[in-house]
Amino acid sequence: MLSRRNFFQGAGALTAAVSAAAVSRVAMAALPEPVMQAKPDTMPPLVPGTGRPYKPVVTLNGWTLPWRMNQGVKEFHLVAEPVVRELAPGTKAHLWGYNGQSPGPTIEVVEGDRVRIFVTNKLPEHTSIHWHGQRLPNGMDGVSGLTQKSIQPGKTYVYEFVARRPGTFMYHPHADEMTQMAMGMMGFWVTHPKAKNPLIDEVDRDFCFLLNAFDIDPGAATPKIMTMLDFNLWCWNSRIFPGIDTLNVRQGDKVRIRVGNLTMTNHPIHLHGHEFMVTGTDGGPVPRTARWPEVTTDVAVGQMRQVEFLADEEGDWAFHCHKSHHTMNAMGHNVPTMIGVDHRQVVKQITKLVPDYMVMGERGMADMGEMEMPLPDNTVPMMTGQGPFGGVEMGGMFSILKVRKHQKPGDYSDPGWYRHPKGEVAFEWTGALPEPARFAAEGGQSMPRQQAAPHAEPLKVRKPSGHQGH
Numbered sequence: 001m002l003s004r005r006n007f008f009q010g011a012g013a014l015t016a017a018v019s020a021a022a023v024s025r026v027a028m029a030a031l032p033e034p035v036m037q038a039k040p041d042t043m044p045p046l047v048p049g050t051g052r053p054y055k056p057v058v059t060l061n062g063w064t065l066p067w068r069m070n071q072g073v074k075e076f077h078l079v080a081e082p083v084v085r086e087l088a089p090g091t092k093a094h095l096w097g098y099n100g101q102s103p104g105p106t107i108e109v110v111e112g113d114r115v116r117i118f119v120t121n122k123l124p125e126h127t128s129i130h131w132h133g134q135r136l137p138n139g140m141d142g143v144s145g146l147t148q149k150s151i152q153p154g155k156t157y158v159y160e161f162v163a164r165r166p167g168t169f170m171y172h173p174h175a176d177e178m179t180q181m182a183m184g185m186m187g188f189w190v191t192h193p194k195a196k197n198p199l200i201d202e203v204d205r206d207f208c209f210l211l212n213a214f215d216i217d218p219g220a221a222t223p224k225i226m227t228m229l230d231f232n233l234w235c236w237n238s239r240i241f242p243g244i245d246t247l248n249v250r251q252g253d254k255v256r257i258r259v260g261n262l263t264m265t266n267h268p269i270h271l272h273g274h275e276f277m278v279t280g281t282d283g284g285p286v287p288r289t290a291r292w293p294e295v296t297t298d299v300a301v302g303q304m305r306q307v308e309f310l311a312d313e314e315g316d317w318a319f320h321c322h323k324s325h326h327t328m329n330a331m332g333h334n335v336p337t338m339i340g341v342d343h344r345q346v347v348k349q350i351t352k353l354v355p356d357y358m359v360m361g362e363r364g365m366a367d368m369g370e371m372e373m374p375l376p377d378n379t380v381p382m383m384t385g386q387g388p389f390g391g392v393e394m395g396g397m398f399s400i401l402k403v404r405k406h407q408k409p410g411d412y413s414d415p416g417w418y419r420h421p422k423g424e425v426a427f428e429w430t431g432a433l434p435e436p437a438r439f440a441a442e443g444g445q446s447m448p449r450q451q452a453a454p455h456a457e458p459l460k461v462r463k464p465s466g467h468q469g470h
Contacts, residue, residue: 031156032068033287034077036100040086040238042245044412052110054192055202058412060247060287060399061239062188073160074115076107078129078150080173080185081122086350087233088243088329091304092215094222095184095238096123102184102238103210109163113193116160119151120164123127123180126150130174131189133282133304136161139370144175151175166193166200167284168258168304173362182225184238186210186262188216191358195246199285199362203308204253204409211299211321213263214405218330219376229264234326234396241327242385245413250407252352256308261299267326268306272295272400273317298324311403316418329382329395343425388417 012282037043041211047058050069057064067074083097094304098104109115121127128151138163144150173180188208193200203402210374212235215227235242256279259269279286299305320327345353375381385392392398396435404415 003316027129032070032077032125033077034079034099034120035066035105036079037063037105038100038421040101040243040289046108048108051113052194054110055206056108057106057190057208059106059188059237060207060405061237061243061245062101062103062209064106065066065099065107071117071241072114074109075118076115077118077120078119078187079122079127080127082124083184085184085238086243087235087238088240088380089334091240091243091378092221093216094183095214096180097184097238098187102186103212104185104187106190106208108190108192110192111163111166113163113191114160115163116158118156118158120156121151121153123153125179126152127173127185127298128157128175129171129179131161131169133167133169133172134161134189135164142174149437163191165284166191166197167282168208168260168280170260170262170304172262181262182214182223182227183234184212184214184223184279187204188211188260190258197285199288201254201279201308203256205249205311206256206258207247208258208260211259211261211263211267213265213423216330217243218379221378224349231264232328232330234263234321234328236393236399237399238396240329240380241395242380242392244464246400246401248402248404248407248414250409250411250414251311251314251403253311253313253403254308258304258306259299260304261301264301265323266298266300267397268296268298269307269320269321270322271307271309271317271319272373272403273313273315273403274311276307276309278305279302279308311401314403314405314418315420317401319399319401320394325392325459326383328383329380342407349436351359380384389458458465 028029040061042058042061045058046064046066047056048054051067051074051239065078067076069075078098080096080098080260081100083095083100083102084092085090085095085097085102093100097125107117109150117129119127119129119318126144126146128142128144131140140148140159141147142159148157167190169191170186171189172186190208213231214223214235215231216233218224233240239245247255247257257276258280261267275295276297276298277291279291294307297305297307380395381395383391383395385394385398386410402415402418404418406455
């Protein structure tokens with residue numbers, strides 16, 4: 001539940017000393033009470049009760065930060081602090097985030113809004129917040145040491161600017177970034193258009209989430225912040241499959257999905273069963289003449305992508321990163337390939353000494369999804385998830401777009417598994433296999449070699465001299 005106690009009771013809710021250098025215009029002002037969230041569930045959209053109206057977004061496994069209006073200014077309060085985030089049922093991580101969660105809450109405003117964001121630092125070190133992609137005064141850009149003093153532990157700073165252009169943005173620290181972003185400090189920002197925009201269509205459903213990654217050893221709970229590339233937990237909004245909620249829509253809905261990437265590599269985000277258009281980036285709406293249909297879009301480091309499509313195909317459609325290692329959990333990078341190796345005699349000898357020994361990877365890695373080998377505490381299987389037809393064998397950056405005829409407008413609840421019409425599911429064939437058609441033009445090289453290949457000599461390994469004993 002959101003803690004809303006006294007949130008809208010005005011200036012008497014909470015007072016604090018604020019850095020005069022950063023908040024001269026609002027020095028000694030009362031702060032809005034910080035709203036906290038402990039659940040990792042997808043929360044319903046926050047319908048605006050004050051300010052300009054807009055159609056709100058839904059943050060996948062996240063929530064939207066409430067605000068108060070103070071003399072025409074939208075005031076928010078972010079608290080940077082250590083948090084415990086459930087990555088999936090059975091796995092929790094000790095992260096840093098905002099207002100009880102990592103990522104922090106989504107901030108939604110309207111083009112032309114004057115916003116004031118109070119930021120209280122409850123971390124063990126200094127911090128700042130950069131408003132990624134925003135047009136704003138240089139001193140509000142949030143780069144520690146360059147455009148402002150760092151926010152020291154226990155201090156509160158305020159950022160104030162006008163949301164000048166509509167679009168999809170994010171926020172994250174610009175102080176000790178390697179540590180703070182690796183620990184999960186980030187959040188989404190959406191600025192809605194104040195009037196009908198020729199490049200921004202109305203949609204029925206509007207989802208958003210951030211791509212992030214951690215390197216957490218099996219059994220551990222704290223990320224290794226020095227990791228550069230070999231991450232083992234690939235997340236959407238600090239959640240891994242099967243902990244990522246599904247995206248539930250009504251058949252015929254116009255759907256928008258906004259994705260931001262704050263990992264250390266790119267992610268080709270792929271949707272099954274539909275084509276979409278990339279309609280926006282953190283640079284703004286994409287001109288209509290520059291759009292083309294896609295089923296996969298690459299979201300590079302530090303980028304935002306906004307895709308839109310008509311959900312006209314009913315069913316349960318996979319939605320995931322197309323890097324196969326990014327749909328795995330708690331993956332070790334030094335597991336040898338043992339495909340085709342017959343372990344049976346060796347296993348008999350080993351199990352006499354180690355009764356719990358289990359062969360890994362003899363027939364491929366799908367065995368990992370069926371293993372009953374005990375896992376370390378606080379660790380989910382590398383491949384997991386049960387679908388209506390068996391094991392899904394996925395992890396990491398994987399979810400499902402659920403399109404249903406009878407999903408009511410505005411209903412984001414999970415409709416359950418899709419019931420396929422008769423004759424529309426692939427099935428085992430047990431009859432005789434027909435002979436394939438053959439054509440006279442089949443076979444042979446299109447451009448044969450002029451000379452026959454010479455007889456292949458056996459490969460010989462020659463070691464360089466002068467290195468004996470190495």
